[in-house]
Amino acid sequence: MRHRRLARPLHGWLVSAILLLLLSGCQSAYYGALEKVGIHKRDLMVERVEKGRDAQVAAEEQFASALEQFRAVVRVPDSELSQTYERLDEAYERSEVAAERVETRIDDIESVAAALFEEWESELDLYQSAEYRRLSEQRLRQTRQRYAQMHDAMQEAADSMHPVLLAMRDNVLLLKHNLNARAIGALRGEVDGLERDVAALRARMQAAISRSNAFIDTLHDADDGR
Structure with missing residues (x-):
C-alpha cells in the first residue's frame, strides 16, 4: 500500500508549530507532527528528492548560461566592457545562488x-512473520544502497561546483578592476579551461539527476511491507 502523496496545504498554525519544533532541533517531533496529519516520511523523501533534482537541473542550466557570458566577454570591444562586467557579475552571483540551493x-x-x-529499522522488530521481516529487511537494504548511490552522485556534483565558482569569481574580480584589453586577453586564456570544467560539472549533474529519478521510481514502486 502506497502512502498518500502531499495533497493539501497545511493550516498556518500547524506550519508555525512544526517550524518551531524544527528550529528547536526536535526532528522526531517535527516528523511526528507531520505523520499525524497524514504526511509520511516516504512522501517527504520523494518530495525532497524531487526538489533536489529540480535544483540540480536549474544549477546545470545556470552554469551553462554563465559560461556563455564568459565566452561572450572575450569578443566585446573595450567600449562595452563595463556593461559586460555587469552581466558577468550577475551570472556569477546567480550561479552561486544555484549552488547554495543544491x-x-x-x-x-x-x-x-x-x-x-531509522523508523524502518526499528519497525523490523514489530513483525510476527519471519518471512515478512526478511522481505522488509531486504527492501530496506536495497533502498539504502540506492539512496547512497544517489546521495554520492548529488554530493559529487555539488562539490564540483565550488572550483568552477572560484574560477568565475577570479575572472569577475579581474575584469572589475581592469576594464581593458589586457584583462580581456587574460580572460581569453581562461575560457577554455572554464569550458572543460563546466562540461565536467554538467556531466556530473546529469548523472546525479538520473540517479535522483531512479531513486524516486524506487520509492514509488516500493511496497509497504516494512
Missing part, C-alpha cells in the same frame, strides 16, 4: 533519509 536540498534529503531509515 546544497540546501541535499541537507533536506539527508535529514528525512536518516529519519525514514
Whole structure:
C-alpha cells in the first residue's frame, strides 16, 4: 500500500508549530507532527528528492548560461566592457545562488533519509512473520544502497561546483578592476579551461539527476511491507 502523496496545504498554525519544533532541533517531533496529519516520511523523501533534482537541473542550466557570458566577454570591444562586467557579475552571483540551493536540498534529503531509515529499522522488530521481516529487511537494504548511490552522485556534483565558482569569481574580480584589453586577453586564456570544467560539472549533474529519478521510481514502486 502506497502512502498518500502531499495533497493539501497545511493550516498556518500547524506550519508555525512544526517550524518551531524544527528550529528547536526536535526532528522526531517535527516528523511526528507531520505523520499525524497524514504526511509520511516516504512522501517527504520523494518530495525532497524531487526538489533536489529540480535544483540540480536549474544549477546545470545556470552554469551553462554563465559560461556563455564568459565566452561572450572575450569578443566585446573595450567600449562595452563595463556593461559586460555587469552581466558577468550577475551570472556569477546567480550561479552561486544555484549552488547554495543544491546544497540546501541535499541537507533536506539527508535529514528525512536518516529519519525514514531509522523508523524502518526499528519497525523490523514489530513483525510476527519471519518471512515478512526478511522481505522488509531486504527492501530496506536495497533502498539504502540506492539512496547512497544517489546521495554520492548529488554530493559529487555539488562539490564540483565550488572550483568552477572560484574560477568565475577570479575572472569577475579581474575584469572589475581592469576594464581593458589586457584583462580581456587574460580572460581569453581562461575560457577554455572554464569550458572543460563546466562540461565536467554538467556531466556530473546529469548523472546525479538520473540517479535522483531512479531513486524516486524506487520509492514509488516500493511496497509497504516494512
